[in-house]
Amino acid sequence: MSSNQNLFERAQQCMPGGVNSPVRAFKSVGGSPFFVSRAEGPYLFDVDGNRYIDYVGSWGPMILGHNHPDVLDAVIATARQGLSFGTPNPLEVEMAEFLTQLVPSLEMVRMVNSGTEATMAAIRLARGFTGRNKIVKFEGCYHGHADSFLVKAGSGVLTLGLPNSPGVPAAVADLTLTLPFNDLEAAKALFAAHGPDIAGLILEPIIGNANLILPRAGYLQGLRELCSEHGALLIFDEVMTGFRVAPAGAQSLFGIRPDLSTFGKIIGGGMPVGAYGGRADIMRQIAPSGPVYQAGTLSGNPVAMAAGLAMLKALQAPEFYGRLTEATNKLCQGLTRAAHESGLPFTTNQVCGMFGLFFANEPVETYEQAKAADTARFNRFFHAMLKRGVYLAPSAFEAGFVSIAHDQAVIDQTIAAARASFAEIA
Numbered sequence: 001m002s003s004n005q006n007l008f009e010r011a012q013q014c015m016p017g018g019v020n021s022p023v024r025a026f027k028s029v030g031g032s033p034f035f036v037s038r039a040e041g042p043y044l045f046d047v048d049g050n051r052y053i054d055y056v057g058s059w060g061p062m063i064l065g066h067n068h069p070d071v072l073d074a075v076i077a078t079a080r081q082g083l084s085f086g087t088p089n090p091l092e093v094e095m096a097e098f099l100t101q102l103v104p105s106l107e108m109v110r111m112v113n114s115g116t117e118a119t120m121a122a123i124r125l126a127r128g129f130t131g132r133n134k135i136v137k138f139e140g141c142y143h144g145h146a147d148s149f150l151v152k153a154g155s156g157v158l159t160l161g162l163p164n165s166p167g168v169p170a171a172v173a174d175l176t177l178t179l180p181f182n183d184l185e186a187a188k189a190l191f192a193a194h195g196p197d198i199a200g201l202i203l204e205p206i207i208g209n210a211n212l213i214l215p216r217a218g219y220l221q222g223l224r225e226l227c228s229e230h231g232a233l234l235i236f237d238e239v240m241t242g243f244r245v246a247p248a249g250a251q252s253l254f255g256i257r258p259d260l261s262t263f264g265k266i267i268g269g270g271m272p273v274g275a276y277g278g279r280a281d282i283m284r285q286i287a288p289s290g291p292v293y294q295a296g297t298l299s300g301n302p303v304a305m306a307a308g309l310a311m312l313k314a315l316q317a318p319e320f321y322g323r324l325t326e327a328t329n330k331l332c333q334g335l336t337r338a339a340h341e342s343g344l345p346f347t348t349n350q351v352c353g354m355f356g357l358f359f360a361n362e363p364v365e366t367y368e369q370a371k372a373a374d375t376a377r378f379n380r381f382f383h384a385m386l387k388r389g390v391y392l393a394p395s396a397f398e399a400g401f402v403s404i405a406h407d408q409a410v411i412d413q414t415i416a417a418a419r420a421s422f423a424e425i426a
């Protein structure tokens with residue numbers, strides 16, 4: 001038995017599904033996961049000595065590639081000073097200053113430990129600030145696993161076909177209203193019916209948890225206007241897109257100023273970090289300056305702040321996002337060409353360091369279209385690529401991530417593996 005198989009057998013005895021986060025288990029693509037012992041640049045190495053070109057990047061944070069020396073050095077140097085103090089520390093101030101300078105809508109920010117914590121706190125704040133109870137989310141968007149968000153969610157919820165999780169009381173779920181993404185008329189109708197009760201509208205400005213779906217021209221602006229008109233807060237969940245699609249996230253790409261934003265992944269440099277922030281008048285409602293309670297034993301952890309700061313600073317290199325965009329473009333163009341050579345229906349969506357692959361004939365602009373793509377074919381493609389040393393997200397409903405370490409040679413190798421894989425599954 002291989003070390004991978006042995007570990008998975010052991011893991012299943014003592015961990016639900018053998019994993020600590022559902023999509024890792026390969027349930028929808030079939031087969032069993034590999035166990036990674038080391039990662040470097042664009043590569044993962046498993047316990048059986050296999051090397052994979054990695055397009056998951058720890059689900060987003062690894063935009064510099066794995067084990068970047070700046071991040072590693074910052075973590076080691078900071079850890080030597082102590083792992084956690086439970087007092088204010090200088091690095092969290094530096095982080096808050098850095099974030100608020102980079103993102104204009106972020107007048108104040110609070111650090112937490114995950115994306116889930118950030119979104120959970122953001123909607124509590126929206127409710128506390130407005131005195132209203134309902135929140136609006138979009139079909140296929142994933143905002144972590146807090147009760148209010150497990151309603152028509154994306155990511156693992158969608159992959160595993162669990163649209164509404166047991167354990168979420170109906171009384172809570174009923175306060176979450178849902179909308180189809182990219183349909184402004186539907187949003188107008190919902191606000192016309194429920195406007196005075198809506199505390200906030202939360203969305204991924206670019207959906208990365210139902211494969212990759214981009215907003216139509218003017219859509220986000222339309223949502224911004226609707227929220228302002230009805231006194232609801234506009235909350236951009238930039239846990240995935242923040243510092244990934246542009247230096248100041250999707251909000252800078254589309255020129256929208258949300259009232260609140262949430263971040264995670266990249267801002268922790270690979271450590272467990274999240275953040276939420278926005279308008280100062282709203283953020284001042286958070287304890288201890290205001291009455292809306294939210295706290296965290298390890299929040300602002302110095303080692304995590306050092307990792308995140310080192311990563312954010314490295315992203316300020318000239319032409320960083322241009323180079324990342326170019327790498328993603330080359331990848332998507334090469335994959336599309338190779339798929340069409342095998343006569344397969346295939347289309348991609350992409351933005352800077354994020355991409356989505358669809359076995360579909362038409363461009364994909366909606367959640368329904370993403371769901372209608374051929375997922376069975378994707379599952380076969382996933383395994384064909386894995387066999388050739390390329391690791392894509394083990395689900396047709398997750399965006400892919402390119403890092404700055406994915407150079408021309410790595411992209412070329414990926415396209416060569418894809419050409420053979422497409423021929424195999426055609």
Ligand code: PMP
Pocket residue numbers: 059114115116117119142143144145155204208209237238239240264265274
């Ligand atoms: N929001 C978005 C947009 C996400 O993609 C994710 C995680 N993929 C989360 C929130 C939840 O973050 P975490 O897994 O760190 O709790």
